[in-house]
Amino acid sequence: MSLKRFILGCSMLGLCLFPGLWPVVQPAEAACGSVTCFVVIGSQQQVPQAGILTFNTMYNYTPMRLLDGTNGVIPAIDQAGRRLILDHHQEVRTITQTVNFDLNYGITDRLGVQVSIPYLWRTHKHIDGLGEEGANGEGELVPFRDNGIGDMIITAKYNVLPTLRSMIVAGFGVQVPTGSTSARDAAGELMESPTQLGRGNVGLIGSVYQTYELIPHRLNQFFYGSYRHTFRNNDGYQFGDEYNLNLGASGVPLERAPWLVLTGQFHWRYLVHDNISASLERSATPADAPDFPGETIVLDPAITNRRVPTTGSTYFAFSPGFQVSLNGLIDSPWTKWTSVYFHSQIPIMRDSNNNLAQGISYIFGVTRSFQLTKSGL
Amino acid sequence: MDVKKTDSVTTVGMVALCVMFLVSSSLVWGMGSRVPTVGTTAEDFRLLDLAGKPQSLSQYRGKVVLVNFWATWCKPCTTEMPAMQATYDKLHDKGFVVLAINELEDEAKVREHIQQHGHTFPVLMDRDNKIANQFGVFGLPVSVFIDEKGVVREYIKGGLLTEQIILDTVARIQKAEPIKAASLQ
Numbered sequence: 001m002s003l004k005r006f007i008l009g010c011s012m013l014g015l016c017l018f019p020g021l022w023p024v025v026q027p028a029e030a031a032c033g034s035v036t037c038f039v040v041i042g043s044q045q046q047v048p049q050a051g052i053l054t055f056n057t058m059y060n061y062t063p064m065r066l067l068d069g070t071n072g073v074i075p076a077i078d079q080a081g082r083r084l085i086l087d088h089h090q091e092v093r094t095i096t097q098t099v100n101f102d103l104n105y106g107i108t109d110r111l112g113v114q115v116s117i118p119y120l121w122r123t124h125k126h127i128d129g130l131g132e133e134g135a136n137g138e139g140e141l142v143p144f145r146d147n148g149i150g151d152m153i154i155t156a157k158y159n160v161l162p163t164l165r166s167m168i169v170a171g172f173g174v175q176v177p178t179g180s181t182s183a184r185d186a187a188g189e190l191m192e193s194p195t196q197l198g199r200g201n202v203g204l205i206g207s208v209y210q211t212y213e214l215i216p217h218r219l220n221q222f223f224y225g226s227y228r229h230t231f232r233n234n235d236g237y238q239f240g241d242e243y244n245l246n247l248g249a250s251g252v253p254l255e256r257a258p259w260l261v262l263t264g265q266f267h268w269r270y271l272v273h274d275n276i277s278a279s280l281e282r283s284a285t286p287a288d289a290p291d292f293p294g295e296t297i298v299l300d301p302a303i304t305n306r307r308v309p310t311t312g313s314t315y316f317a318f319s320p321g322f323q324v325s326l327n328g329l330i331d332s333p334w335t336k337w338t339s340v341y342f343h344s345q346i347p348i349m350r351d352s353n354n355n356l357a358q359g360i361s362y363i364f365g366v367t368r369s370f371q372l373t374k375s376g377l
Numbered sequence: 378m379d380v381k382k383t384d385s386v387t388t389v390g391m392v393a394l395c396v397m398f399l400v401s402s403s404l405v406w407g408m409g410s411r412v413p414t415v416g417t418t419a420e421d422f423r424l425l426d427l428a429g430k431p432q433s434l435s436q437y438r439g440k441v442v443l444v445n446f447w448a449t450w451c452k453p454c455t456t457e458m459p460a461m462q463a464t465y466d467k468l469h470d471k472g473f474v475v476l477a478i479n480e481l482e483d484e485a486k487v488r489e490h491i492q493q494h495g496h497t498f499p500v501l502m503d504r505d506n507k508i509a510n511q512f513g514v515f516g517l518p519v520s521v522f523i524d525e526k527g528v529v530r531e532y533i534k535g536g537l538l539t540e541q542i543i544l545d546t547v548a549r550i551q552k553a554e555p556i557k558a559a560s561l562q
Contacts, residue, residue: 049516049534109516109534162515164480165506216481217450258450 036062036098036120037345037361039319040224040246040265043369044114045209047159047169048106051373056102058365064094064356073130074310074355077192077276079235082303085296086282088132090139091356092125094195098150100365105372110159114171118150120179120197128187131283137293142185150179150197153205166212175203181233193237194274194311200233219251222265232277236303240272240312250323259328263321267345273312273353277305315358316349337369413512415532419444419523422508424478424501427488432476432501435527440472441550443543444521446503446514448480449490453536454518458496464543465498472525473547478503480517524550 043054066072076088101117127139134140155173179198183191193200207226214221224246232238248265252258280300284292321343326335345361352358413419423433434442445461447454458477465475475498479487484502491500503509512521520538522531530550 159515162513163506164509164515164517167515213481217448 035064035269035271035315035358036060036096037317037319037358037363038244038246038267038269039321039343039345039363040209040222040248041323041341041365041367042211042222042250043339043367044102044104045169045171045207045222045224046104046167046211047110047112047157048104048369050106050109051371052106052369053372054102054104054367054369056100056104056365056367058098058100058102058363060096060098060100060361060363062096062098062361063359064096065359066091066093067350067352067357070352070354070357072126072354072356075308076128077194077237077308078278079193079237079276080190082236082276082278083296084276084278084280084306084308086280086299086309087285088128088130088283088296090127090130092127092141094122094124094356097121110162112157112159114153114155114157114173116153116155118152118179119148120150121145121147122195122197124191124195128185128189131285131288132293132296134293137284137286140187142187142189144183144185144191144195146180146183146191146195146197148180148197151199151203152176152178155205155207164213165216167210169209171205171207171209173205173207175199175205175228175230177201177233181235193233193235193276194239199230199239200235200237201231203228203230203239205229214249215251217252218255219249221249223247232275236277238275240274242272243270244268248319259325261323261325263319263323263341263343265319265321267315267317267319269313269315271311271313271315274308275305276308277303279303280306310353310355313353313355313357314349314351315347317345317347317358319343319345321363338366339368340364340366413521413529413532415529417529418527419521419529420511421527422511424503424508426499426501427484427491432499434476434523437474437476438527439525440474441525441547442523443473443475443547444512444523445475445477445538446480446509446512446517446519447477448482448517449486450482451517451536455490455494457518457520457536457538458494460538460540460543462494462496462498463540464547467544468547469498472551475499476501478508480509480514481506522546522550524553 037060044056048054072091073087074089074091076085099119104112104114106112124144126142128142129139131137153173153175155171157169157171159167159169161168177198177200181196181198181200183196185191205226205228209224211220211222226244228242230239245268246265248263250261250263253262279302281296281298283296284294286292321341323339323341326338342364347358350357419434421433421435423431426432461475477498477500479500480503518536520533521529524530531546
């Protein structure tokens, strides 16, 4: 099933890429699900002109809850003991808030470098110890809260097709494991890798951004695709590969108000399941009475690479939004080359694999460019 | 499905994506614009002006030509146009011509702008972006100074033209000074 999903993902990606486009980037997932939503903000994906620094600050609110018809019972990841315990947790919710500081600099007119520094606030709630804790093995509610810097991403970008009307930017990014991986829950237990702020190891990200002015200076089409591979961390956990595709358009609805740009984009994300190097256990069930509730039952003591069930997901959403160029609205040095934007991301289709699913997310931010060296705009 | 099989599929997927990326990159490479090197002969072009009259670069051989790529929505473009007009007024009888190439705009809008600002130099309409691509233009404005022999002498990106810069550049070209490196960066 997963193989089929993976091949389907690759095929869709390949079809989109082959004519000249390609994919990749952004956020997390997993055993205790935690993702952040992603939308295309043009200034982030483009290569600025030589000597121009674009500074983008984006706030992102991403809630995750259970879908109707799912119970959220998932395995526990005991990294310290290298154990994968089936049916041991029941998810309740995750809320991830991110402020992403993004610096985008044009080294030449075609070559740029981008540094993204996320700061995250994450609250997570799940029931731990199913079959083990509580009078009837109902487990106990464990809240978790953490905040701090996540994994930085450094990306080199090259404008493959620099023309006035169209642009294709290829990017290659390295995700640096700057985020913490040692957060503990309210009970003092090490939180699972997917809920940590950092992934714990390097990730590689390839991306392609393409734009074309359908109606010059009025209506713009864009595509963004990304692929991320994260290497296994020291806790033996490996996040699944991530595929992102965005297709959208932005336009100036009123000629007399060129400072207002409306945007609509479709977003498709496919997450391959995670893996962990661990032994395999399961929670006790009433069928195990009189040892219920009781200790977990070892199914396979060998520590080996295992797929984490209930990870991997497919997500399809629509994101309407708008951008206001303050530069064109207010004549002030403070608003020069400055824009603000707001997007919401509304899920259309979600397959969360009995895990938490991303709800309606909100993004707003401000972007401003600075000319660091004398060149043209 | 076992994990090893998944890993190998992932690896194959990554390799396939890399190959696709390289292939697609090379396909679009040829479509991209190229900045003409200073010191090389500028490729000829032929466009209609606002009066519907054909204009070509080669017809101005023997004159210093300032080819300026612009649009009405581009503030740096419209800011430097009065300097171009002033220099054109001073030098158009002395072997200097301005060809202002508008990019992808509605003719009526361009005509209105030109009339409103009283520009008299030829304004050419690059409706399909072809000449901009030919001259490696992917941001506006861009100004290219071409000498009497059709050789590119200056390639300037951004709204940096002033009347003095244009006068100095034309004088330098007419004196046939050695070729100067590309832009004013």
